[in-house]
Amino acid sequence: MALLLSRIAMIHIFLILFLTFSDNYGFLRGINSLGINYGQVGNNLPQPENVLDLMISLKLTKARIYDTNPQILTAFSNSNVELIVTVENQMLAVLMDPQQALQWVSTHIKPYFPATRITGIAVGNEVFTDDDTTLLAYLVPAVVNIHSALAQLGLDRYIQVSTPNSLA
Incomplete structure (x- = not known):
């Protein structure tokens, strides 16, 4: 039995x-689409071009990177893979200044867009679960300033701004 x-x-x-x-x-x-979190911490990592080839072979159409690595942004240009880039936590205090946010978007986003399909900017990384509580005070002003900078450059219709959180 x-x-x-x-x-x-x-x-x-x-x-x-x-x-x-x-x-x-x-x-x-x-x-309709699947994506990955593309981390770059480690050794002996494949080149961005090889990662892109692997993603295309697996029919992955979206990726999130944890910074604005120029090598990755360049490799993914004209690929049709949508990217979400991340503003590192250590940049949040700097981006409380609207001029610095405009400079950041002008330097890290605008040169690559639209050839690289940047569809989102993740401001900070799990700020609410980080031990550094000072980051909380920087988060909303940084998000607002990044969005304002995108609007000033005419990119706000194409690129969304948010912040990733963890419920763990």
Whole structure:
């Protein structure tokens, strides 16, 4: 009896996995795009061009990077992969100044857009869960100033501004 129940359970698990991941019936059928978080901390990392080739081969159309690395922004130009770039936490205090925010957008975003499909700017990285509580005071002014800088340069219709959070 136990053997029969275990076989039935295995069949159910197989069917659930099959229906979940199959092309005709699975949830992947309804998904228009998939993306990755493209981290760059480590050694022996592939070149951005190789990462892009891998993404294209896997039909991934979106990526988030944790900075505004010029090598990555250049490699992803004319690729049709949408990028969300990140303003590092240590920049938040500087970007409380509207002129500095305009300078940051002019230097880190404008030269690459629209060839590189930058669709979002993540201001800070999980500021609410960071141990440095001073970052909280910098976050909203930095977001507002980045958005104002995008508007000033006519990019606010194409690039959204937000901040990533963790519920962990």
